[in-house]
Amino acid sequence: MLRTSSPVAIIIPARYGSSRFLGKPLAMITGRTMINRVWSLARAVSGVDEVCVATDDERIADHVRSFGGYVVITPKECTNGTERVLRAAEMLATAPAVVVNLQGDAVLxxxxxxxxxxxxxxxxxxxxxxxxxxxxxxxxxxxxxxxxxxxxxxxxxxxxxxxxxxxxxxxxxxxxxxxxxxxxxxxxxxxxxxxxxxxxxxxxxxxxxxxxxxxxxxxxxxxxxxxxxxxxxxxxxxxxxxxxxxWAVDSSDDLKRVEAIIAEEGDLVEA
Missing domain, CATH: 3.90.550.10 (Spore Coat Polysaccharide Biosynthesis Protein SpsA; Chain A)
Known part of the structure; x- marks a missing residue:
């Protein structure tokens, strides 16, 4: 594949099979999924050429596609989010010069x-x-x-x-x-x-x-x-x-806290 260089790609690693919080990227937060919220934050960053969700799970991939997001299926063998981000960057049609790793639970x-x-x-x-x-x-x-x-x-x-x-x-x-x-x-x-x-x-x-x-x-x-x-x-x-x-979302208990913060401070970006 012929690859040219572009300045910045934000890649969001999103794993379904978390032992602490199964299916976390698809958890609902005030009417929207966690991964949809994080994708919206990434899209609001100026000067970014590509926003991509990197996942090994078709349920997450199908959901991202449903709201118009770009998704790359990465190998299940990736041992952590950083490795998943690299594998996704390697698979992009346009090679990024700078890669931002934005965690899939970084909703705030x-x-x-x-x-x-x-x-x-x-x-x-x-x-x-x-x-x-x-x-x-x-x-x-x-x-x-x-x-x-x-x-x-x-x-x-x-x-x-x-x-x-x-x-x-x-x-x-x-x-x-x-x-x-x-x-x-x-x-x-x-x-x-x-x-x-x-x-x-x-x-x-x-x-x-x-x-x-x-x-x-x-x-x-x-x-x-x-x-x-x-x-x-x-x-x-x-x-x-x-x-x-x-606030970090490490468990299902954190969802209520995040929802309370959004209710008090409002959304960072419009849906």
């Missing part, structure tokens, strides 16, 4: 947060991988700290250098905040919550998937540490949710 991700990553890739051609993070205020920091003290593993933090390149990602809260962080409470906390959203140069994504997981990834169970362990810089774009609430 504002389009401008996604655009921040594609903008960073355009602004600096040396960036190989970009991801996003939100600075935590004292209230959100205390909530996360309390959750961690009660044994919850959700919530990843990241530290980065003055150029914005990641130093480390962790399920622990980093950096350690001594005496609540500052003598002057007016200063912002240096704690950033990581948003699981990535943009890759196509060639970098190919390299990344070929690498073996290292001890840090095994320990933290964080895929992005594979890049750092193999010497690939990860650019962290600081983003602002503009008053919108960030």
């Amino acid at each position: 991700t504002p389009p401008w947060v996604i655009a921040a990553l594609t903008d960073e890739m355009r602004r600096d051609p040396t960036v190989e991988i970009a991801t996003a993070a939100v600075r935590m205020d004292k209230r959100s920091y205390e909530a996360l700290r309390t959750a961690k003290e009660h044994g919850e593993v959700g919530g990843t933090t990241v530290t980065f250098d003055r150029r914005g390149n990641a130093l480390y990602f962790s399920k622990s809260i980093i950096p350690f905040v001594r005496n609540d962080g500052h003598d002057n409470d007016a200063l912002p906390l240096p704690v950033f919550r990581h948003i699981g959203l990535y943009a890759y140069r196509y060639e970098t994504l190919c390299r990344y998937v070929s690498f073996e997981p290292g001890p840090l990834e095994h320990s933290e169970k964080l895929e992005q540490l594979r890049a750092l362990e193999h010497g690939i810089p990860v650019r962290v774009a600081e983003v602002d949710y503009g008053g919108r609430t960030h």
Whole structure:
């Protein structure tokens, strides 16, 4: 197949057979399926040439086609979402220069947060991988700290250098905040919550998937540490949710919380 280069493709990995939440992409959220909502968010990002759902399940594929979405059937052997995204990118008729991995359950991700990553890739051609993070205020920091003290593993933090390149990602809260962080409470906390959203140069994504997981990834169970362990810089774009609430859908119980957030804050984009 003759393939030409186009700037940006957003690929949404969507797996039916999740052990924690079977059929999650097809779950209904305030009258629309989860995958339909995420596809709509991706379509609202400016400067994107292709939006594609990558799945190994015909039920998801048929549903995506029913609302006019573009879908690629990927091998069932894909071990994770990142590998599924690469396989889909390889199957596109037009080879993307930049691939955005937008998780199929990211129903509350504002389009401008996604655009921040594609903008960073355009602004600096040396960036190989970009991801996003939100600075935590004292209230959100205390909530996360309390959750961690009660044994919850959700919530990843990241530290980065003055150029914005990641130093480390962790399920622990980093950096350690001594005496609540500052003598002057007016200063912002240096704690950033990581948003699981990535943009890759196509060639970098190919390299990344070929690498073996290292001890840090095994320990933290964080895929992005594979890049750092193999010497690939990860650019962290600081983003602002503009008053919108960030929430992950990890189980069916999260659906009610997401519906409540949408009822209070409204939809990010029109259906």
